[in-house]
Amino acid sequence: MASYKLLLLPGDGIGPEVAAGMQVVLEALKETGLATFETETDLVGGCALDAHGSPLADATLQRAKDADAILLGAVGGPKWAGVAYENRPEAGLLRLRKELDLFANLRPAICYPALAEASALKRELVEGLDIMIVRELTGGVYFGEPKEITVLEDGSKRAVDTQVYTTAEIERIAHVAFDLAGKRSGRVASAEKHNVMKSGVLWKEVVTKVHAEHYADLQLEHILADNCAMQLVRRPKQFDVLVTDNLFGDVLSDIAAMLTGSLGMLPSASLGAVDAGGLRRALYEPVHGSAPDIAGQDKANPIAMIGSLAMCLRYSFGLGDAADALDGAITDALSGGARTADIAGEGTNPIGTRAMAAAVADAL
Amino acid sequence: MASYKLLLLPGDGIGPEVAAGMQVVLEALKETGLATFETETDLVGGCALDAHGSPLADATLQRAKDADAILLGAVGGPKWAGVAYENRPEAGLLRLRKELDLFANLRPAICYPALAEASALKRELVEGLDIMIVRELTGGVYFGEPKEITVLEDGSKRAVDTQVYTTAEIERIAHVAFDLAGKRSGRVASAEKHNVMKSGVLWKEVVTKVHAEHYADLQLEHILADNCAMQLVRRPKQFDVLVTDNLFGDVLSDIAAMLTGSLGMLPSASLGAVDAGGLRRALYEPVHGSAPDIAGQDKANPIAMIGSLAMCLRYSFGLGDAADALDGAITDALSGGARTADIAGEGTNPIGTRAMAAAVADAL
Numbered sequence: 001m002a003s004y005k006l007l008l009l010p011g012d013g014i015g016p017e018v019a020a021g022m023q024v025v026l027e028a029l030k031e032t033g034l035a036t037f038e039t040e041t042d043l044v045g046g047c048a049l050d051a052h053g054s055p056l057a058d059a060t061l062q063r064a065k066d067a068d069a070i071l072l073g074a075v076g077g078p079k080w081a082g083v084a085y086e087n088r089p090e091a092g093l094l095r096l097r098k099e100l101d102l103f104a105n106l107r108p109a110i111c112y113p114a115l116a117e118a119s120a121l122k123r124e125l126v127e128g129l130d131i132m133i134v135r136e137l138t139g140g141v142y143f144g145e146p147k148e149i150t151v152l153e154d155g156s157k158r159a160v161d162t163q164v165y166t167t168a169e170i171e172r173i174a175h176v177a178f179d180l181a182g183k184r185s186g187r188v189a190s191a192e193k194h195n196v197m198k199s200g201v202l203w204k205e206v207v208t209k210v211h212a213e214h215y216a217d218l219q220l221e222h223i224l225a226d227n228c229a230m231q232l233v234r235r236p237k238q239f240d241v242l243v244t245d246n247l248f249g250d251v252l253s254d255i256a257a258m259l260t261g262s263l264g265m266l267p268s269a270s271l272g273a274v275d276a277g278g279l280r281r282a283l284y285e286p287v288h289g290s291a292p293d294i295a296g297q298d299k300a301n302p303i304a305m306i307g308s309l310a311m312c313l314r315y316s317f318g319l320g321d322a323a324d325a326l327d328g329a330i331t332d333a334l335s336g337g338a339r340t341a342d343i344a345g346e347g348t349n350p351i352g353t354r355a356m357a358a359a360v361a362d363a364l
Numbered sequence: 365m366a367s368y369k370l371l372l373l374p375g376d377g378i379g380p381e382v383a384a385g386m387q388v389v390l391e392a393l394k395e396t397g398l399a400t401f402e403t404e405t406d407l408v409g410g411c412a413l414d415a416h417g418s419p420l421a422d423a424t425l426q427r428a429k430d431a432d433a434i435l436l437g438a439v440g441g442p443k444w445a446g447v448a449y450e451n452r453p454e455a456g457l458l459r460l461r462k463e464l465d466l467f468a469n470l471r472p473a474i475c476y477p478a479l480a481e482a483s484a485l486k487r488e489l490v491e492g493l494d495i496m497i498v499r500e501l502t503g504g505v506y507f508g509e510p511k512e513i514t515v516l517e518d519g520s521k522r523a524v525d526t527q528v529y530t531t532a533e534i535e536r537i538a539h540v541a542f543d544l545a546g547k548r549s550g551r552v553a554s555a556e557k558h559n560v561m562k563s564g565v566l567w568k569e570v571v572t573k574v575h576a577e578h579y580a581d582l583q584l585e586h587i588l589a590d591n592c593a594m595q596l597v598r599r600p601k602q603f604d605v606l607v608t609d610n611l612f613g614d615v616l617s618d619i620a621a622m623l624t625g626s627l628g629m630l631p632s633a634s635l636g637a638v639d640a641g642g643l644r645r646a647l648y649e650p651v652h653g654s655a656p657d658i659a660g661q662d663k664a665n666p667i668a669m670i671g672s673l674a675m676c677l678r679y680s681f682g683l684g685d686a687a688d689a690l691d692g693a694i695t696d697a698l699s700g701g702a703r704t705a706d707i708a709g710e711g712t713n714p715i716g717t718r719a720m721a722a723a724v725a726d727a728l
């Protein structure tokens with residue numbers, strides 16, 4: 001039986017609670033005899049800063065490199081609002097992404113039928129929505145140098161961030177997007193601002209080339225990022241796979257997530273390149289944040305975290321059937337009426353994090 | 365009687381049509397004896413490139429500098445998709461913004477009651493929506509250097525854009541936002557990515573300082589740009605004045621515009637600093653683009669352009685009453701049932717650009 005090493009990084013805020021919920025489901029999975037999962041737990045973000053003076057200790061990074069996959073909860077919170085830029089909780093997450101070269105961020109935005117009413121959009125616009133956002137995650141303005149604030153002679157300041165993209169960086173993310181589209185509807189939209197940014201010009205050029213050379217049978221549409229944001233609100237179902245850079249991806253994937261009406265439900269995968277042995281580094285995390293306002297109250301929705309485990313089974317371990325079963329268990333739990341506070345409509349009695357996790361485990 | 369010099373730059377696509385519609389209203393305004401308006405017309409964008417080999421001829425720029433205000437239609441279209449980066453139609457608009465130092469872009473997102481149904485969002489979420497987006501327009505990644513594509517030794521490419529902000533640039537846009545908020549609900553939200561970008565760190569710091577030193581009686585909220593995009597979709601009415609940088613402003617203002625359900629209705633103002641004589645350079649333009657697909661068909665909605673004239677009366681000439689009257693005429697024309705195709709609901713017979721302009725002029 002295959003054996004996998006998981007590193008669990010619950011992080012801050014509601015992170016530990018949703019991670020615990022996910023572990024309940026993982027235990028249920030183990031009992032099915034599907035595979036052996038060995039889990040280690042470590043710190044990332046604000047809690048790591050408090051414990052080790054760094055939002056990602058070197059030892060934790062090493063463990064992350066040694067693991068078959070990483071499951072992360074969430075990082076950050078007002079407690080660390082005042083810490084130095086290098087030490088902010090987010091820096092731990094960004095360092096993980098960069099050091100493990102997790103360049104491909106997959107963010108599915110799926111509207112669960114049972115929850116379509118929770119969307120701000122009219123039901124007919126979001127019912128059946130199923131977009132896969134492919135966000136470049138290790139380049140662009142997140143990591144480009146110079147990135148600094150300098151003090152000018154008169155005492156005022158000047159801040160600089162640098163957006164950099166190379167042909168190779170764009171090529172590899174384009175391949176991920178087209179490969180996914182090939183297994184879906186065959187349509188890719190690529191979003192940039194080539195009318196203002198040189199990185200947008202190169203982005204468009206490279207995506208066009210990858211398409212023509214390798215995926216001419218798929219459909220490619222170029223769309224300006226500002227227009228893309230509008231179209232996501234206007235008629236989201238026009239999109240299937242949407243590929244874009246790190247910063248636009250940050251904003252556009254959050255819009256797409258919000259459209260579904262259930263941010264607490266959405267998982268994500270951050271994938272590295274496939275190595276010679278067929279393996280790839282990978283980190284899975286909910287799209288939602290650390291929600292400090294409800295932390296520690298057994299209120300958070302664990303489904304995004306549980307869905308992240310499903311993505312892990314699918315993308316890291318090739319256990320597509322088990323992933324389908326887990327996704328099915330989530331749907332069943334919802335159909336059975338299980339609702340945490342964030343997705344409970346009027347007149348519905350919400351259940352807690354633990355009860356929701358148990359409902360999914362039971363359905364499994 | 366006061367006399368004003370207007371430069372009209374209809375531009376490309378539907379620009380000339382909506383500009384002509386606006387001129388009908390301007391004629392009606394002249395007849396009221398309110399003020400004398402002298403109008404000159406010139407080229408910008410693709411049509412300027414075709415005529416002069418540049419999307420903004422130097423002579424046109426000079427005329428723009430000599431005018432009391434500029435009214436611009438729209439620029440761009442597929443016809444110029446292949447031209448060199450420096451010559452693309454948008455470059456004409458960007459040069460105007462930069463050379464005239466039009467740093468403050470005001471983009472009201474108002475949901476007209478008669479049109480709330482056209483929004484993708486549920487009616488109760490957008491009815492009564494009235495957000496003022498204040499976008500920094502002459503800095504950030506739009507203009508920072510280096511901005512280039514270099515060819516590497518192996519023949520692959522590297523593209524760079526640079527996001528730069530100085531204390532002074534952030535200060536002056538913050539003042540515009542707080543001054544506007546003082547005349548509205550007193551609430552400002554400031555959006556950036558200080559968790560990832562140094563320019564975001566400086567942005568937050570400077571806005572905080574301007575608030576504390578000059579507008580402590582107003583309410584300031586800091587919000588991450590990705591979260592802001594989500595909140596705009598989730599509960600847009602939580603915002604009143606929203607201040608942000610050039611690139612985030614591009615995306616967030618387009619989302620806000622789309623929420624109203626009527627992009628063809630939304631005007632914008634791009635303002636310079638007030639000079640010693642109390643004057644400020646200013647350009648007014650619709651938020652919508654050149655819509656080449658419907659150009660020349662008398663289909664475009666001229667209201668965004670007419671609303672831009674209203675903003676011009678208000679912000680450049682201090683003619684608040686006349687601006688109110690014009691805004692009122694727009695509302696009256698809509699209440700009277702006038703609808704261009706973009707805002708005609710099912711079962712409504714749409715009228716053309718000219719008829720819509722005439723309806724507003726009549727209501728005036």
Ligand SMILES: CC(C)[C@H](C(=O)O)[C@@H](O)C(=O)O
Pocket residue numbers: 090093094250559560590
């Ligand atoms: C926490 C933050 C640094 C991060 C980002 O900006 O990438 C988050 O918003 C995300 O989208 O994963």
Ligand SMILES: CC(C)[C@H](C(=O)O)[C@@H](O)C(=O)O
Pocket residue numbers: 195196226454457458614
């Ligand atoms: C036409 C384009 C250069 C422009 C921009 O990106 O600023 C437009 O999208 C806008 O928002 O006015």
